[in-house]
Amino acid sequence: MGPITLAFLLAALAWALVAAAHVRQKYPAWFWYLTGYPITALRVVRTWRKVAVLNDLAVSPRPARGLIGDLIVKGEALRLVAPRISFPKATRTGLSLIVRLHPGQTPTPFIQAADALAHAWRVHAVRVTSPERGLVHLLATAGDPLQKPGLASARVPLLSALLGICESGGAWVMNLRTVPHWLIVGATQSGKSTLLARIVTQLAPQPVALVGIDCKGGMELGLFDVRLSALATSRKEAVAVLDALVARMKLRMKACRDHGVRSIWDLPEKLRPVPIVTLVDELAELYLSDGTREGKAEAERCSVLLLRIAQLGAALGLHLVVAGQRMGSDLGPGVTALRAQLSGRICHRVNDPGTAEMTLGDLNKDAVAVAQSITPDEKGVAVCTGPDGGWDRARSHLTTVEEAHKAAIAHAHLTPELLDVHKALYDLGVKRDAGQ
Numbered sequence: 001m002g003p004i005t006l007a008f009l010l011a012a013l014a015w016a017l018v019a020a021a022h023v024r025q026k027y028p029a030w031f032w033y034l035t036g037y038p039i040t041a042l043r044v045v046r047t048w049r050k051v052a053v054l055n056d057l058a059v060s061p062r063p064a065r066g067l068i069g070d071l072i073v074k075g076e077a078l079r080l081v082a083p084r085i086s087f088p089k090a091t092r093t094g095l096s097l098i099v100r101l102h103p104g105q106t107p108t109p110f111i112q113a114a115d116a117l118a119h120a121w122r123v124h125a126v127r128v129t130s131p132e133r134g135l136v137h138l139l140a141t142a143g144d145p146l147q148k149p150g151l152a153s154a155r156v157p158l159l160s161a162l163l164g165i166c167e168s169g170g171a172w173v174m175n176l177r178t179v180p181h182w183l184i185v186g187a188t189q190s191g192k193s194t195l196l197a198r199i200v201t202q203l204a205p206q207p208v209a210l211v212g213i214d215c216k217g218g219m220e221l222g223l224f225d226v227r228l229s230a231l232a233t234s235r236k237e238a239v240a241v242l243d244a245l246v247a248r249m250k251l252r253m254k255a256c257r258d259h260g261v262r263s264i265w266d267l268p269e270k271l272r273p274v275p276i277v278t279l280v281d282e283l284a285e286l287y288l289s290d291g292t293r294e295g296k297a298e299a300e301r302c303s304v305l306l307l308r309i310a311q312l313g314a315a316l317g318l319h320l321v322v323a324g325q326r327m328g329s330d331l332g333p334g335v336t337a338l339r340a341q342l343s344g345r346i347c348h349r350v351n352d353p354g355t356a357e358m359t360l361g362d363l364n365k366d367a368v369a370v371a372q373s374i375t376p377d378e379k380g381v382a383v384c385t386g387p388d389g390g391w392d393r394a395r396s397h398l399t400t401v402e403e404a405h406k407a408a409i410a411h412a413h414l415t416p417e418l419l420d421v422h423k424a425l426y427d428l429g430v431k432r433d434a435g436q
């Protein structure tokens with residue numbers, strides 16, 4: 001090979017490498033389709049049998065025990081048959097395939113083998129679901145799409161907030177019409193306040209009343225004061241606000257009864273009251289007692305009122321979004337009952353396994369393990385429940401305090417007046433100037 005040919009080949013190689021880097025950066029999905037996907041798909045097909053056998057996903061068509069004369073002989077089958085798989089289909093962020101279960105198999109061992117599959121196929125994660133009896137769906141994500149998440153786009157209806165992006169590639173949406181109450185947990189610096197800011201930013205332009213309960217002296221939710229119809233900054237104020245909201249809930253119940261409907265959404269439009277979303281920052285502050293009789297009574301009252309709203313509020317347009325660092329039964333018996341009503345769950349990185357278990361354990365054990373693996377660097381990453389009862393790993397869109405504050409100011413004129421709630425606060429000596 002002459003020097004000119006060699007130089008030409010080296011230049012072509014360099015050009016190809018630069019072009020590949022450009023495609024990878026600019027069009028990551030196409031880069032995946034053209035390079036990563038074919039290699040990974042072949043790896044899946046080539047290694048499937050071995051991986052299935054090693055992870056007890058393959059079964060023998062012959063029984064593990066047989067009869068020799070008068071004896072029953074037990075043994076391990078020599079020829080195991082892996083369940084059949086479809087050819088892996090490319091997705092924007094990875095690949096997916098369907099496994100046809102052998103008779104007698106369940107999805108459980110596949111869920112347990114998800115980590116092993118991810119290692120064998122050299123992908124970031126494998127999620128296992130069962131869309132239909134006898135079938136298991138394996139969704140592999142090539143890299144962590146939450147490392148550098150783009151901004152997902154989705155049309156969000158009333159009472160919905162576009163929070164960020166899911167690991168599976170879709171938009172992460174909190175829809176209060178379908179899931180009326182939410183619990184958000186996370187250790188300090190995990191991204192809770194950013195998520196609350198995102199929720200306020202998204203709900204601010206909508207015809208919705210936002211009520212804040214922030215017993216950290218209003219340091220977090222106070223930033224959005226102009227778009228809040230009421231803000232309680234201590235437990236005493238929280239009791240007054242929640243009391244007024246429960247009284248309002250009873251009036252709405254009566255209105256529904258009078259019109260023979262079961263929800264405010266069935267009332268004639270001009271009679272329909274504004275939905276109220278109550279945002280609670282630092283739930284534990286509402287439950288912890290300082291040992292005094294008054295403190296205990298306040299904590300119990302808060303617990304009862306929150307529970308009432310959570311139990312009855314959905315159809316009456318009263319919604320709860322409750323955030324806290326910790327969630328444990330030690331906060332009081334009311335907390336477990338409240339958790340049962342907060343069906344939407346978002347678990348950021350947490351300090352104690354108990355909180356992850358309390359937040360997600362009653363829904364899905366695997367989700368608990370994934371939540372526990374969130375590292376301190378993964379700010380804004382959380383495990384969240386989906387509308388179909390499933391779960392996903394997701395990352396919130398980074399909303400700065402300035403952005404949220406600006407959104408609150410821009411939509412301050414949409415803040416509905418809740419006079420009864422104002423009065424309850426006023427009676428405690430709390431003054432709030434409109435547009436403050």
Ligand SMILES: Nc1ncnc2c1ncn2[C@@H]1O[C@H](COP(=O)(O)OP(=O)(O)OP(=O)(O)O)[C@@H](O)[C@H]1O
Nearest residue numbers: 186187188189190191192193194379380396397398
């Ligand atoms: N989705 C995100 N993407 C990138 N960075 C984020 C994201 N969410 C939060 N952060 C960053 O993480 C840091 C902590 O966020 P945040 O204040 O929301 O945490 P927190 O859980 O409310 O903490 P604390 O309880 O101490 O108030 C901030 O610097 C924020 O910019």
